[in-house]
Amino acid sequence: MVLAVVIDFFIGDPRWLPHPVRGMGRLIAWLDHRLNRGRMRRVKGIVTIGIVVAVVYGISSIIIYESYRVSVVFGVVIEALLIFTTIAAKSLKEAAWNVMIPLEQGDIEKARNELSMIVGRDTETLNEPEIVRACVETVAENTSDGITAPLFYALVGGGALALVYRAVNTCDSMLGYKNEKYGDFGWASARLDDVLNYIPARLTGIVMVLGNSRHIRGCLRLVLRDARKHPSPNSGWGEAAMAALLGVQLGGTNTYQGVISQRPKIGEALVELKKEHIRQAVHVMFRTVVVFLALLSLGGIIVEAAGTWS
Secondary structure (H helix, E strand, O other), rough: OOOHHHHHHHHOOOOOOOOOOHHHHHHHHHHHHHHHHOOOHHHHHHHHHHHHHHHHHHHHHHHHHHEEEEHHHHHHHHHHHHHHOOHHHHHHHHHHHHHHHHHHHOOOOHHHHHHHOOOOOOOOOHHHHHHHHHHHHHHHHHHHHHHHHHHHHHHHHHHHHHHHHHHHHHHHHOOOOOOOOOOOOHHHHHHHHHHHHHHHHHHHHHHHHOOOOHHHHHHHHHHHHHHHHHHOOHHHHHHHHHHHHHOOOEEEEEEEOOEEEEEEEEEEOOOOOOHHHHHHHHHHHHHHOOHHHHHHHHHHHHHHHHHOOO
């Protein structure tokens, strides 16, 4: 896990590098085209997520097993590379920077365009505070989805389980829409993604506070108060923790393809949202990842030692 995070820190997600998620996406798209039609779409959606999980777990397990047969060192390197493909700390930082830099340069149109690459809401008419809010919310949510959750499952079940988590997350992002086409077919993907994120999201929110605040009790109180307001069962934990740490208020009015969506307010508006909060959110994200990784490593060492003593 540590090696995977170090690799991500230095090289991120270069486009020239073959990435398992692209293969997952092609498999999901093929199954969507073949199965998302006619009757029993919910059952077909369950079959789809089952096939994706089985294929990803089977292939990655074979790769890891054969790598360790060569040597322990080779196995560690290969497994670290596989875990590396499931995390996206550097990519998340770069995406946030791509929004913040145009704001600093006064180019709000470019900031809106860059933001549209990482959020689902309409961005064409957003002012600076709303652009900042959207970017901060994305960093907060993806700290868990894109970094700490895969690391959690890497600890629980190695690189293969981390890839399974990423596969489920990819299924949710491609199929988990609440509309006529995917309401039934994507149901299983969305529910399984919620289940897998349940523990990591809560751990991430708590670790985010522990690793970034001197006022832990007050921040945790706000997180416990506001995390459940979010329509997602998991996303609110990271957003509430980030809002508490930055002293800002997240949530509010979003527009998706012209349809207005009112989100509950999260946090206290002690200060107005400004472009500097994007930089602060990224710093919070990195500190959270470091503390989270340290705690996971310590937990793994304790479990390993307990098994040895027994």
